[in-house]
Amino acid sequence: MDRTDKLLKVLEDHEGMSDDELARLVKDKENREFYDLLRLAFEAEILSSLPPDYYDVDKAWKEFTNRYRKSDSYKFRFPRLAAALISVIVALAAVAVGIGYTLKDRRYASSRHSNPEVMKSAKVSGPKINAESGISEEGTQIAERETHIFENESLASILEDMTKGSHISIVYENEEKKGLRLYFVWNRKADLRENLDRLNSFDRISIEFTGNKIIVK
Amino acid sequence: MLLTALAVVHDPDSARDIVHDIFAGLLNQGSNIDVDGNYLLKSARNRALNHIRNLDLRERLNGLFMLESDKEVSVCSNGEGDLPDYDRVMRCIQEHIPEKSREVLRLRFFENQKYAEIADRLNISEVAVYKHLRRAVDILRKELTEDFL
Numbered sequence: 001m002d003r004t005d006k007l008l009k010v011l012e013d014h015e016g017m018s019d020d021e022l023a024r025l026v027k028d029k030e031n032r033e034f035y036d037l038l039r040l041a042f043e044a045e046i047l048s049s050l051p052p053d054y055y056d057v058d059k060a061w062k063e064f065t066n067r068y069r070k071s072d073s074y075k076f077r078f079p080r081l082a083a084a085l086i087s088v089i090v091a092l093a094a095v096a097v098g099i100g101y102t103l104k105d106r107r108y109a110s111s112r113h114s115n116p117e118v119m120k121s122a123k124v125s126g127p128k129i130n131a132e133s134g135i136s137e138e139g140t141q142i143a144e145r146e147t148h149i150f151e152n153e154s155l156a157s158i159l160e161d162m163t164k165g166s167h168i169s170i171v172y173e174n175e176e177k178k179g180l181r182l183y184f185v186w187n188r189k190a191d192l193r194e195n196l197d198r199l200n201s202f203d204r205i206s207i208e209f210t211g212n213k214i215i216v217k
Numbered sequence: 218m219l220l221t222a223l224a225v226v227h228d229p230d231s232a233r234d235i236v237h238d239i240f241a242g243l244l245n246q247g248s249n250i251d252v253d254g255n256y257l258l259k260s261a262r263n264r265a266l267n268h269i270r271n272l273d274l275r276e277r278l279n280g281l282f283m284l285e286s287d288k289e290v291s292v293c294s295n296g297e298g299d300l301p302d303y304d305r306v307m308r309c310i311q312e313h314i315p316e317k318s319r320e321v322l323r324l325r326f327f328e329n330q331k332y333a334e335i336a337d338r339l340n341i342s343e344v345a346v347y348k349h350l351r352r353a354v355d356i357l358r359k360e361l362t363e364d365f366l
Contacts, residue, residue, distance in 0.1 A: 004354060006345070011278060012325075012332060020273055026284055035284065037357055038326060042281045043224050062270055064237050095328035121256045166248070187246060194242055197263055201256035208263070210270050 007031050011038075045138050148186040155180040155205065159214060162186060162195060170214045180204060218261040220300055225265035227280060235264045281326060309360045314353045321349035 156178035206217040222232035336343045
């Protein structure tokens with residue numbers, strides 16, 4: 001039984017082999033080449049058997065828009081709903097704070113002449129409200145916190161910040177990549193995978209994410 | 218993008234889902250990132266690799282998937298990616314492999330049938346099934362190794 005016979009036999013039935021034996025078998029260069037050749041033929045067969053309308057852009061677009069509308073009901077609407085609720089809460093908080101300070105102002109106004117310094121300090125320590133929008137600066141800061149800009153930061157520190165508090169480990173196959181310096185806008189609202197996909201768009205970066213491990217190649 | 222994803226996940230519907238998800242993600246993110254062909258192809262590749270990342274070695278062997286998720290599917294920005302010339306592979310299969318052996322190859326790997334099932338279906342012995350399969354893979358190796366491996 002030659003090498004090809006053995007690999008064909010293993011592909012047909014590998015129940016009797018241990019995981020280690022299998023791993024050793026596919027590690028062998030010639031076996032691996034043969035396997036990749038079969039995979040190539042298999043993929044060619046898949047592509048040749050695709051229905052003619054698989055590449056139909058109009059049909060794909062209709063499917064996409066239908067799905068987008070459907071998912072809009074839960075996936076895409078949720079952030080908008082959350083944003084709207086946050087806006088309402090911030091606006092209500094601003095109004096409440098405004099009313100509170102108006103009442104305080106009145107109380108202080110009655111004693112203004114007797115203690116002017118108290119009035120001054122109360123105004124300085126209160127939250128700043130934008131006169132035109134009625135939204136506090138705190139509200140604006142919340143929006144700003146949804147993104148974070150890394151300017152000329154190392155890849156190592158960017159990944160460390162993005163995974164802080166999670167149990168995700170970071171492995172560098174090439175230590176030099178740690179020091180790559182980047183300008184990167186971290187979208188905190190997007191999940192880690194989407195942010196990693198965006199990091200992958202840099203030519204010098206190739207990252208694989210396995211769910212609990214980030215591998216930088 | 219479809220081909221890049223399909224070459225990894227081997228399932229046309231999953232490949233289409235992956236491409237849809239990428240565009241839905243872009244729409245959801247707004248216009249705060251630069252998107253070019255290379256970015257889209259890399260996204261398709263990475264999402265496809267993530268799609269198969271939980272398969273163990275045995276599952277990968279059964280489905281003829283990539284054995285390591287980190288194996289590069291090289292992509293470039295010409296819109297199609299630097300995928301293997303699958304047309305050439307298919308031509309080789311059709312032109313060089315005899316019909317019966319081609320059918321055995323297809324049933325064994327494309328339909329994932331066992332030798333006994335193929336033997337029943339083609340009304341030949343299991344030994345004959347194996348001989349056809351062996352002939353097919355020997356031809357593949359002879360015709361394609363130099364160009365693709």
